[in-house]
Amino acid sequence: MFGLFARKDPVCGMKEEKGKGFEKSGKWFCSEQCSKGYEKEAKQTKHSHGCC
């Protein structure tokens, strides 16, 4: 099982590394590009599953 501290970039799957990347909305991203991609995807998911 992964510990609470082992987070990874939900976009590219890179493991969190100290001194690299940044945190946004409780998630870790390796780069600005990945966080933007994640936000984009989240919005699209909301739309496609927007039943309620």
Ligand SMILES: [Zn+2]
């Ligand atoms: Zn990434």
